[in-house]
Amino acid sequence: MRNVETKNQILKYIVDEYVSNSKPVGSVYLINKYKMNISSATARNIMVILEKENLIEKSHTSSGRIPTPKGYEYYAKYLTINEEDKLASKIKDIFASRRSSIDNIIDEAVSIISEASKLTLVTSENKNDELLKSITLTPISNEIAIIVLITSSGKVDTKELKLSKRLNLDDLKIAIRIFQERLHNVKLVDIPKSIESLKPILKQHIKNYEELIQTFVIGVFQNYKNIANNKIYGKSHLIKSQDIKRQELANIIELIENQSIWESINEKNYLDENLKLEILPSNTSIISKRLLLNGSVKDVSVIGPTRMDYSKAKNLLNIIEKYAKENLKNNVDIEEE
Structure with missing residues (x-):
């Protein structure tokens, strides 16, 4: 059990460091920064195991390691922590105001989150009934x-x-x-x-x-076949990203502008019942949340480079879902009084 915890800990540190700095990560650096109570030899051995499991790989430019797509996926599924960040109270206030429809409130919250987090977010409403x-x-x-x-x-x-x-x-x-x-x-x-x-x-x-x-x-x-009414927030963050392959950017833009992002993600890529993750060959990751709101469906997605902060992305989506459902419940309670 201890070995599994240490292995997960090292993988998490590698992803966190690479997301923050875009630099390969070495064993000595991890031990010193995070004050790990293991030897450098043990850390190197664990990194070899992670490499054999295709969770990390050697960088071409140094002896350090970087995460693989499989490593990012494992990180997003098992190693991210859902902690409310500094945006939570602001988002809570937006939903508590009840100034307009739930769709408009979600869009307002997403716009603020995109601006504050420097992430590209998309809200989608399926338009299969479009004539x-x-x-x-x-x-x-x-x-x-x-x-x-x-x-x-x-x-x-x-x-x-x-x-x-x-x-x-x-x-x-x-x-x-x-x-x-x-x-x-x-x-x-x-x-x-x-x-x-x-x-x-x-x-x-x-x-x-x-x-x-x-x-x-x-x-x-x-x-x-997969049409949706999408609203994009922070598209410039995606366009300016140096990690995303330029030759693939047009396809990504077409997807987020016109298609249902949720439906475009393979069914096998569920993180949980209403959350999907896709890591694309273009060095782009998509995390999409399906919100089921009193019979209506609205999807909110985060799109960014593969080395995005998955913990933050998941947390932001969970915050939106939490306060959207609270908003609807409070409105129902008021109507029943």
Whole structure:
């Protein structure tokens, strides 16, 4: 038992140090800083074990160790401590004020947390009931057209379509007219299936109708399978991070702007019932909390570099959940009096 505790302690110190300083961590440094009652040889042996378990790895630039994605995940699951930090009382006051709806209060709290913690946070409301209200076409050239979609929430979305030589603008105009007539008020998530059902009609008017269907399903409507209404706070913290791979940043931004972050995380990545963690190859980590609030669902996510402070991120999400539920309970009690 003692060995397990010491091993966990060393791993926690390594992650804490690397998150704070972005420098490889050596055994002597840990013993001196944290006044550990073990020899440097014992510390090195434990670090070898952690390395064999793929929780840490040797740095290329020194003899120190740095955490692996598996190490970060283990740290986030088992080694973080849920302590209320200095933001807790401020967040509590926001929720206690009951100045507006619970959704607006959560957004206000998240905005303050992002500014104070220098973390990127996202609130999400699933929009699986979003309907298509309008679809129009603007030709740019014989090979390129812009499709403009208007949804039931008033959102205007533009998509660029590149046409193959087998498709032309006349075919596209016919398809748009049919879609406008037949897909009006259809849920966005159901449109790919609905387009498939239009095959007999499209076949009558368009020679290469199957290629056109694929072009629309993949190029226009594919991303609506996981659509969400996201509000982003502190996006600049993510953009300025030197740890996140620049070539992957556009994909991350697209995810947090348009997709349900909770749904994008694999089901196997639960930390607990309503908390998920994903560590991406882009050196980015996502921790997402699902809030179940009197029948409604709202997700709050923290996005940052892999060496983010997981303890702080989890703590902030737990604070939001705690005071949101207290707010709802207090409001119910007031209504019943």
